[in-house]
Each structure stands twice: as C-alpha cells, then as structure tokens.
Amino acid sequence: LRRIEARGQALTLTGSGGRSLTGGLGFRGRADITDIGRIRPGARGTFGGPIEASSARNGAPWRLTFDGRAGQLATGLAELDRLLGAAPRLQLTGALDKGRIAIEQSLLTGVAGTASARGLIEPNGRLRLALDWNASGPFGVGPIAIDGAMTGNGALTGTLAQPRADLTATFASLAAGPLTLADADLVLSFRKGVDASDGRIVLTAGSSYGPARAAGNFFLGG
Numbered sequence: 001l002r003r004i005e006a007r008g009q010a011l012t013l014t015g016s017g018g019r020s021l022t023g024g025l026g027f028r029g030r031a032d033i034t035d036i037g038r039i040r041p042g043a044r045g046t047f048g049g050p051i052e053a054s055s056a057r058n059g060a061p062w063r064l065t066f067d068g069r070a071g072q073l074a075t076g077l078a079e080l081d082r083l084l085g086a087a088p089r090l091q092l093t094g095a096l097d098k099g100r101i102a103i104e105q106s107l108l109t110g111v112a113g114t115a116s117a118r119g120l121i122e123p124n125g126r127l128r129l130a131l132d133w134n135a136s137g138p139f140g141v142g143p144i145a146i147d148g149a150m151t152g153n154g155a156l157t158g159t160l161a162q163p164r165a166d167l168t169a170t171f172a173s174l175a176a177g178p179l180t181l182a183d184a185d186l187v188l189s190f191r192k193g194v195d196a197s198d199g200r201i202v203l204t205a206g207s208s209y210g211p212a213r214a215a216g217n218f219f220l221g222g
Contacts, residue, residue, distance in 0.1 A: 001027060010038035015051065025055040031066075036073065045073035045086070053096075061097035066090070083135050085111030099123030112136045117156070125160040131167070148172035152186075164191045174205060181205035181212055 006013040015029015032048030033039065049068030055061065068090045075081055088110040094103045101121040108115045113135030120128045131154045139146040154167035167188045174181040184205035191198060202215040 004029065010035040012048075017053075023057045025058065025062075027051075027053040031068075036070075036075075040075065042076040043074060046071040047073065047090075049090075061095045064092070064094050064096055064101075066092040068092075079139060083110050083113040103129065113150075119156075121160075127156050127158055127160065127163060129156040130154075131156060131165075137171075145175040146171050146173070147175070158191070162192050165189070179207060179209075179212075181207050 001015065001017045003016045004013060010033055012032045012034060013029065015027055017025065017027035019025055029051045030048065031051055032046065034046055034048075036043045036045045036047060047068055047070040049066060052065045054063050070084075070086070070088050073081075073084060073086050073088065075084070088108060090106070090108050092103065092106045094101055094106075096102075100123055103118055103121070106117040113133065115131065115133035117129050117131050119130050122128070132152070134149065134151045136149055137147050139150065148171065150169055150171055152167060152169035154165060156163060156165050158164035165188070167190075169186040169188070171184040171186070172182070174184045182205060184203060187202040189200045198217065198219045200215070200217050202213075204211070204213045206212065
C-alpha cells in the first residue's frame with residue numbers, strides 16, 4: 001500500500017507504505033474510532049493511535065505494532081469506567097503470517113488496573129489467548145463489596161464468533177452483607193453459544209465461621 005485514506009461515520013484510517021532498497025516492506029499509518037457510541041450504544045469517547053508494520057521481504061511475516069489511547073471514554077458501565085478512566089492506553093506487538101495473528105504482548109493500562117494478553121488468533125477465527133490482570137479496589141458487585149487489590153489470570157479460547165473465557169481471580173477481602181470473607185478465590189467460566197450464553201462461577205474463601213464455598217450456573221438468553 002503506497003497510500004490509504006478511508007473515512008466512515010465513526011472510523012478513519014490513513015497511512016502510506018513502500019519498499020526499501022534491500023526489498024523490505026514497510027507501512028505507517030493511524031486508525032481512529034471517532035465515536036465509540038457507534039459501536040456500543042450509550043458509550044462515548046474516542047480511541048486511536050499509530051500503526052506500524054514491516055516485512056523483511058515479499059512473502060515474509062509482517063511485524064505489527066499499535067499504540068492506542070482513548071479520549072473522554074465512558075462505556076456506561078460504572079465499575080469498568082472506574083478501572084479504565086477517561087484515557088486508557090492499549091499497546092500491542094505481534095506478527096501476521098498467512099492469516100494467523102500472533103499477539104506477543106498486548107497491554108491495556110487504566111487508572112486503577114492493567115490487563116495483558118498473548119497468544120494466537122488463527123485464520124479460521126479460533127482463539128488461543130492467555131490473560132493476566134490486576135486492579136485496585138474497592139469493587140461493588142450488587143450486595144457484595146470487594147476490598148483491596150484483585151489479581152487474576154485465565155484463557156480465552158473458542159472462536160471470535162463463539163468465544164469461551166475461563167478466568168480465576170484472587171481477592172484479599174470480600175464482604176457479603178454481614179459476612180466477611182478473606183483470601184477469596186473466584187473461578188469463572190463463560191461460553192457464548194449460537195443463540196445464548198452460559199457459564200459457571202465458583203467462590204472459595206475463609207471466614208470466622210470456617211471455610212466457605214459457593215457455586216452456581218448462570219444463563220443469558222439470546
């Protein structure tokens with residue numbers, strides 16, 4: 001691509017590329033989402049940044065980098081907005097080879113937490129990604145109050161159309177009404193199907209009454 005300029009209702013993409021004297025290929029550009037509300041109703045803000053790609057020669061894998069920042073971001077989800085803030089940053093490095101994307105490092109940094117991912121996105125849309133995150137509390141989930149810091153990891157598998165997430169998280173302290181739990185471990189499995197989504201959640205912790213455990217399934221209709 002020697003030059004590209006694309007403009008839509010909520011996305012702009014510009015850039016230019018060329019060939020070096022040694023036969024290498026390069027591209028530099030910028031992608032911007034100018035209205036996040038077009039993607040998620042009720043959200044607002046912008047997101048974008050520079051894209052760079054290079055290949056040692058014709059037919060060789062492409063090296064990719066992206067460094068994006070949001071502006072005046074609000075997703076409409078109070079807890080997520082607290083963690084991300086108005087200007088989170090996404091840094092990504094990877095490679096593209098015959099339709100397969102290898103994400104070597106992807107780091108999302110917000111004002112109260114970070115999350116990273118690495119792994120593969122296959123040409124058929126199959127996902128094999130490892131996840132890690134940490135965040136600062138307090139967190140409010142209905143009648144449950146989670147204090148202190150949260151750390152976790154997990155995996156994102158399945159396909160782009162039907163992903164599956166298996167996640168674990170650790171909390172220093174968790175309060176559910178009059179009951180306070182310490183050193184709580186949470187395991188969450190979530191699967192998106194063709195017409196619906198379902199999952200399972202398991203919580204284990206210690207308390208002044210001894211070990212505590214809760215588990216349950218949930219279902220989200222299509």
